[in-house]
Structures are given as structure tokens and as C-alpha cells.
Amino acid sequence: MSEKRCTIAVLVENKPGVLARVSSLFRRRGFNIESLAVGTTEREDISRMTIVVRGNDRTLEQVMKQLNKLIEVIKVSDLSENSVERELALIKVHATPAKRSEIIEIANIFRARIVDVARDSFIIEITGDEEKINAFVDLMRQYGIKEMARTGKISMARGPKTVG
Amino acid sequence: MRAADAIVKALEMEGVEHIFGIPGGAILEVYDALYDSEIVHILTRHEQAAVHAADGYARATGRVGVAFATSGPGATNTVTGIATAYMDSSPLVVMTGQVPRPMIGNDAFQEADTTGITMPITKHNYLVTDEKQLLRIIKEAFYIASTGRPGPVLIDLPRDVTMADIDFDYPEKVDLIGYKPKIKGHPKQIKKAVDLIMKSERPIILAGGGVRLSNAHEEVLKLAETIPAFVVTTLMGKGAIPEEHPLCLGFIGMHGTKYGNYAVMEADLIIAIGCRFSDRTVGKFSEFAPNAKIIHIDIDPAEIGKNVRVDVPIVGDAKLILQEMIKMIKTKQRKEWMDRVKELKKKYPLKYKQDENVIKPQFVIEKIYELAPDAIVTTEVGQNQMWAAQYFKVKYPRQFITSGGLGTMGFGFPAAMGAQVAFPDKTVVDIAGDGSFLMNIQELATCVDYNIPVKVCVLNNAYLGMVRQWQQLFYKKRYSATRLRYPELSFEKIAEGFGAHGITVEKPSEVEDALKEAFEIDKPVVIDFHVEVEENVFPFVPPGRSLREVLDGE
Numbered sequence: 001m002s003e004k005r006c007t008i009a010v011l012v013e014n015k016p017g018v019l020a021r022v023s024s025l026f027r028r029r030g031f032n033i034e035s036l037a038v039g040t041t042e043r044e045d046i047s048r049m050t051i052v053v054r055g056n057d058r059t060l061e062q063v064m065k066q067l068n069k070l071i072e073v074i075k076v077s078d079l080s081e082n083s084v085e086r087e088l089a090l091i092k093v094h095a096t097p098a099k100r101s102e103i104i105e106i107a108n109i110f111r112a113r114i115v116d117v118a119r120d121s122f123i124i125e126i127t128g129d130e131e132k133i134n135a136f137v138d139l140m141r142q143y144g145i146k147e148m149a150r151t152g153k154i155s156m157a158r159g160p161k162t163v164g
Numbered sequence: 165m166r167a168a169d170a171i172v173k174a175l176e177m178e179g180v181e182h183i184f185g186i187p188g189g190a191i192l193e194v195y196d197a198l199y200d201s202e203i204v205h206i207l208t209r210h211e212q213a214a215v216h217a218a219d220g221y222a223r224a225t226g227r228v229g230v231a232f233a234t235s236g237p238g239a240t241n242t243v244t245g246i247a248t249a250y251m252d253s254s255p256l257v258v259m260t261g262q263v264p265r266p267m268i269g270n271d272a273f274q275e276a277d278t279t280g281i282t283m284p285i286t287k288h289n290y291l292v293t294d295e296k297q298l299l300r301i302i303k304e305a306f307y308i309a310s311t312g313r314p315g316p317v318l319i320d321l322p323r324d325v326t327m328a329d330i331d332f333d334y335p336e337k338v339d340l341i342g343y344k345p346k347i348k349g350h351p352k353q354i355k356k357a358v359d360l361i362m363k364s365e366r367p368i369i370l371a372g373g374g375v376r377l378s379n380a381h382e383e384v385l386k387l388a389e390t391i392p393a394f395v396v397t398t399l400m401g402k403g404a405i406p407e408e409h410p411l412c413l414g415f416i417g418m419h420g421t422k423y424g425n426y427a428v429m430e431a432d433l434i435i436a437i438g439c440r441f442s443d444r445t446v447g448k449f450s451e452f453a454p455n456a457k458i459i460h461i462d463i464d465p466a467e468i469g470k471n472v473r474v475d476v477p478i479v480g481d482a483k484l485i486l487q488e489m490i491k492m493i494k495t496k497q498r499k500e501w502m503d504r505v506k507e508l509k510k511k512y513p514l515k516y517k518q519d520e521n522v523i524k525p526q527f528v529i530e531k532i533y534e535l536a537p538d539a540i541v542t543t544e545v546g547q548n549q550m551w552a553a554q555y556f557k558v559k560y561p562r563q564f565i566t567s568g569g570l571g572t573m574g575f576g577f578p579a580a581m582g583a584q585v586a587f588p589d590k591t592v593v594d595i596a597g598d599g600s601f602l603m604n605i606q607e608l609a610t611c612v613d614y615n616i617p618v619k620v621c622v623l624n625n626a627y628l629g630m631v632r633q634w635q636q637l638f639y640k641k642r643y644s645a646t647r648l649r650y651p652e653l654s655f656e657k658i659a660e661g662f663g664a665h666g667i668t669v670e671k672p673s674e675v676e677d678a679l680k681e682a683f684e685i686d687k688p689v690v691i692d693f694h695v696e697v698e699e700n701v702f703p704f705v706p707p708g709r710s711l712r713e714v715l716d717g718e
């Protein structure tokens with residue numbers, strides 16, 4: 001069976017230990033997490049995890065079903081298709097005076113923002129889907145990336161449908 | 165009210181009558197509260213045994229078993245017991261002491277991360293961090309343990325929580341947004357299943373442990389007789405149908421009956437009820453029942469399609485689903501298939517070579533069955549377990565108790581103890597191997613102390629027999645670290661040292677008298693049967709092979 005990637009939104013009770021429970025499940029069953037993002041939702045007592053996982057159809061089905069078995073998991077939804085996906089990255093890039101305007105120009109094209117300026121570096125903030133960020137990161141490499149931090153992906157189905 | 169007293173009161177309200185456990189510093193407060201309670205506490209001699217006993221109690225009764233342990237080593241000792249219960253979906257509530265909240269995380273004396281350790285082997289677990297949540301948590305624990313696919317739930321109780329002062333308002337209901345087991349089967353799926361059954365020419369029912377958990381025995385029998393269809397079971401499913409019933413083909417899998425295995429491989433429809441298609445049951449996954457469509461009824465959606473492909477899944481409670489199905493099924497005689505299976509049954513019976521001078525382990529089981537067919541039987545793990553499963557024909561549900569999923573040596577004896585506590589008037593027999601018995605032999609003290617008259621029948625083959633069998637068959641008889649016996653070892657004397665009754669049996673002619681003697685004495689008895697040392701369990705489907713590739717040992 002061929003492998004594919006799947007983005008899953010998991011609504012969980014906002015309680016201590018839930019993240020440990022979810023990650024313990026992935027480890028124990030041998031599922032591979034590519035990225036994981038956790039945050040609050042419109043409801044104080046519920047958190048939302050967005051998990052990107054790789055596997056064949058049977059594994060992905062097991063991931064969803066096993067997650068559903070956790071008592072504190074409220075809802076599991078597959079958001080692999082027809083959804084808005086976003087990541088945020090902070091990139092500290094080497095920016096000599098000679099290259100500054102070039103970098104600013106590229107950042108503008110990508111609608112990225114320069115959020116910190118030092119003598120020979122910028123911190124650039126960019127949001128977007130994974131490909132966009134990858135493309136931007138590739139372009140920045142030529143100037144020298146000193147440090148980078150990327151969030152995991154978050155995702156939401158298009159249209160009026162909600163996962164809650 | 166002191167929280168410890170509230171805990172005990174909550175347990176009383178849950179209908180708990182027996183608790184198995186061992187006290188210690190972190191759980192002293194709760195034991196103090198227990199002192200005034202009607203609940204009977206059985207002091208086992210090891211926490212692993214406490215959990216197995218609670219598990220045996222749960223399996224024999226269908227009620228939630230309860231075990232207590234202190235923090236640190238007490239809690240870590242429960243791990244094997246909890247994992248055993250988890251693999252076989254047994255409903256337990258385990259309460260462990262924990263160091264006081266301010267000390268958690270500081271490596272305090274007897275601190276262990278009990279909830280972390282038990283996370284993957286419990287259905288759910290709790291660390292009580294707020295005494296106001298305590299009663300809600302206890303209520304939830306019993307609910308979660310006993311509903312849906314049952315399983316063990318652990319509650320870790322920091323000592324200062326048990327000392328706190330709380331109001332006793334025990335909740336009547338639970339409200340868990342993330343836990344709503346699906347009970348009713350989907351009518352469309354049920355209809356599809358019925359259509360498949362009506363079309364089938366060679367149907368077989370495969371009954372698993374879920375039949376017991378859902379109390380669906382009557383429905384299984386009714387379904388089998390209505391279709392009519394033969395019934396095979398998994399090891400955990402033994403007792404789903406009386407095994408002497410003409411439609412029953414015994415248990416299948418690695419050491420299952422040859423006719424059962426063959427019949428499954430020839431079937432055109434498998435109606436699987438409450439089973440998880442484990443490797444020990446189905447052999448090679450891709451070659452299981454190659455000509456059959458598969459209907460899979462299970463309360464746990466994650467079991468559907470996990471190991472084998474399924475044509476018609478039905479998620480829900482087996483009992484309710486079968487009731488719906490039975491209403492719609494019309495009897496259809498399938499003479500050719502009936503004749504074929506009868507022929508298989510006749511052609512490939514279970515058999516062993518009797519011997520006049522040496523006791524055959526199978527013979528001991530046959531005698532136990534003959535003399536005590538109504539006994540509750542528990543087993544240890546290894547050859548003893550397989551011979552017990554093959555030769556003890558289970559009559560009623562919950563009669564046969566064994567560690568199927570985890571295969572835990574040392575389970576049978578404490579589990580027998582738990583079953584005996586639940587049913588003081590029944591004969592309870594632990595069919596043991598010499599290796600397994602040694603793993604929880606200290607419980608003889610508990611049995612004598614509380615007069616729990618369990619009969620331990622040790623099939624003493626001087627080896628870790630099942631491992632030796634694999635070494636014989638797959639490693640050219642290189643018996644690496646499997647020999648157990650040395651001349652000074654006497655189970656009879658050990659039993660007597662504990663104050664139990666011990667019997668040594670060396671000749672086949674003495675087997676019956678020894679068993680009769682044991683069944684008559686109203687105290688714990690250990691019978692040490694010196695059996696054939698290199699007897700093997702057959703039939704044997706080697707691991708990873710299809711159920712057709714059965715070794716006979718001939």
C-alpha cells in the first residue's frame with residue numbers, strides 16, 4: 001500500500017496530560033508524526049491539535065480510530081482535502097547592507113514581514129501553506145539562514161462546515 | 165468528610181464487596197478508612213497478584229474488580245496485572261497511593277510516575293490533583309471500566325488528597341463528552357449481514373471474548389441453531405457456547421482443533437463476534453479463511469479491519485446486534501457442509517498417546533473435567549494452558565479464565581483466588597505449569613490465611629515446557645535455560661509449609677484419587693503431577709503460517 005500524508009484535526013478536552021496521551025499513542029502504535037500543533041479554540045475547555053501524519057490507508061484509518069478511543073478526545077476529523085492550511089515561520093537571515101534591499105523585495109513578494117532588524121541580520125515572519133514557506137526558505141538560503149523556527153501546520157475546512 | 169472516607173463510601177455505593185491489595189505509606193489514609201467498612205479486603209502477598217485476583221474476580225462475575233497498592237514499588241508491581249487485564253478487556257479499577265502533591269516531580273521517597281507508566285496499558289487513568297474532582301473521577305472510573313469495550317482504569321491518589329476534607333456528594337451520572345460507546349448496530353449493516361448469511365453455503369461463527377463481555381451467549385447459541393452454523397471460538401471465546409454442543413468445533417488457532425481450523429479455511433462466510441483476529445487465532449493474516457466473506461461484529465471500531473479485511477462491519481454491542489439478526493434469519497439446511505464438517509471432526513480428533521507408567525498431562529485435564537465439569541478453571545501460560553483449553557470442555561460462560569492477550573505466567577493462581585472469593589461454594593481449579601506456579605506461589609499464604617480453597621494442579625514437566633517445545637522443534641533440541649527441576653524441590657512440602665495441603669502424584673493410576681481427595685478437602689490444595697517431561701502440544705500451527713499448515717507431531 002502506498003504512503004500518503006494526512007492532516008488530522010483533533011478536538012480534545014483541555015486537561016493536563018492530554019498531549020502526553022496523544023503522543024504516547026503515536027509512539028506505542030508506531031505512527032509517525034510529521035508535525036503537531038496545539039492551541040486553544042473558541043471554547044475555553046477544548047483544545048485543538050492539528051497533526052500531520054504519514055502512512056498507508058490502513059495506518060491512517062487506525063490513527064483516527066485509536067485517537068477516537070482516547071477518553072479525552074472529543075472529535076477527530078480528516079482535513080487532508082479542501083481545507084485552508086497555514087504555518088508560521090520565523091527566519092533569522094544574514095542581511096548585509098548590500099543585500100538588504102534584495103531581501104526586503106523578496107519578502108514583499110511573499111507578503112512576509114520583517115519584524116526585527118539588527119546590524120547584519122533580519123528576523124522575517126512568514127505565514128502560508130507549506131509550499132510557500134518552503135519556497136521562501138529556499139530563496140533565503142543564498143543569504144545564509146542563521147536560525148529558523150517553524151510552527152506545526154494548522155488547518156480548517158473550507159466553507160460553512162466545522163469540525164466541532 | 166475526610167477524602168479517604170469518601171473514597172471508601174464511593175466504593176460501597178458502586179457495589180464493591182471485595183478489594184485485593186497491599187497497603188503502604190502513601191495509601192495509609194485510605195486503608196484507615198477501610199477499617200470501618202463492610203468491604204472485605206484481601207491482603208495478597210504481592211501487588212501483581214492483587215491485580216490478577218481482581219481480574220479473576222471480574223472475569224468470573226462480570227463485575228468490576230478492584231485492587232489497591234501503595235505508591236512507587238507497590239504501583240510498579242501492579243503493571244503486569246494491569247497490562248494483562250488491558251489485553252483481555254477486563255474491567256478493573258486500580259487505586260494507587262502517590263506522594264503528596266507538593267512533592268510530585270521531586271523524586272520523593274517511593275515516588276513513581278504511575279500514570280505515565282500505565283498510560284499505554286489502561287483504558288484511562290487519572291492523577292487526582294484536586295480533591296474536589298475526586299468523586300467525579302471515581303464515578304467515571306467505574307463507568308469507563310465497565311462500559312463499551314471494558315478495561316482497567318487507574319486512579320493515582322496523592323496522599324494529601326486522601327487527607328483533605330471534602331463534601332460527599334457522589335455524582336449520579338457521568339458526563340464525558342469524548343466517550344460515548346456505540347451500542348446499537350446500524351440497521352443497514354445488520355441487513356447486509358443477514359443477506360450474506362442467507363446466501364452462504366458454508367457459514368461459520370467465530371466467537372471471541374466479546375461474547376462473554378456482552379453476555380451474548382444465549383444469542384450466539386440461538387444464532388448458531390437458527391442458521392444453522394458451526395461455532396469455533398478464540399481462546400478467550402471459550403464458553404461462548406457449551407463445548408459439548410454438536411455445533412461447537414472448539415477453539416481455533418495455533419493450538420486449536422484441527423477440524424476447527426480446517427473448517428474455517430473451507431468456510432465461505434465467517435461471522436466474527438467480539439474478537440480481534442489476533443495472530444494466535446488466525447495464523448497468517450493474508451491467508452485466513454481465503455474463500456470467506458467476513459462479517460465482523462465488535463463494540464470497538466478500531467478492531468474492524470485492523471488485522472484482516474472485513475466485508476460487513478457492524479459496530480455495537482454483540483448481544484443487541486445478534487438479537488436483531490436472529491429476528492431476520494430463516495433456517496436453511498446446508499447438508500453438504502454439515503456432512504463435510506462432521507467428516508472433518510471425525511477424521512481429525514484431538515488425540516494423544518496414553519501411557520500406563522507415565523502421567524500424560526492431557527490425561528490429568530481429562531480427569532479434572534470428568535470429576536469436576538462444573539469447576540471454574542483458570543490456567544497459567546504455556547503448555548498447561550493449551551492442554552487445558554483443548555481437553556477441558558467448557559459448559560457455561562465465565563467458566564474458563566486465562567490470560568490470552570498478554571500470556572502472563574503467574575496469572576492463573578491469583579486469578580483462581582479472585583474467582584474463588586467471588587464464588588466461595590464452587591470448585592476452582594488452577595491448571596498450572598511448574599514454572600508459572602512459581603511466579604506467584606506466595607499467594608498460598610493468602611489462600612490459607614483467608615481459607616480460599618483453590619486447587620492448584622501443577623502439570624510438573626520439569627521444564628518451561630512451551631519454550632522447551634519450541635526449542636525442540638525449531639532449535640534442534642538445544643534446551644537453553646528451560647530446565648526447572650532439581651531434586652530438592654517439592655511442591656508438596658512448599659504447600660505444607662504455607663499450611664495448605666500438598667499431594668505428589670507420580671503414577672497415572674493415582675491421578676483420580678488425588679483429584680478426589682483435593683476436591684473433598686475444604687482448603688487450598690496443591691497437587692504436583694509429575695507428568696511426561698517432553699510431551700508436546702499438538703496440533704500446532706507454527707507462527708506466521710496459515711491454519712492449514714498444522715503439525716501433528718507424528
Ligand SMILES: Cc1ncc(C[n+]2csc(CCOP(=O)(O)OP(=O)(O)O)c2C)c(N)n1
Nearest residue numbers: 546547548571573597598599600628629630
Ligand atoms: C511472565 C512471563 N515470562 C515469560 C513468558 C514466556 N513463556 C511462555 S510459556 C513459558 C513456559 C511456561 O512454563 P510452565 O509454567 O512450566 O508451563 P508449561 O509450558 O511447562 O506447561 C514461558 C517462559 C511468559 N509467557 N510470561
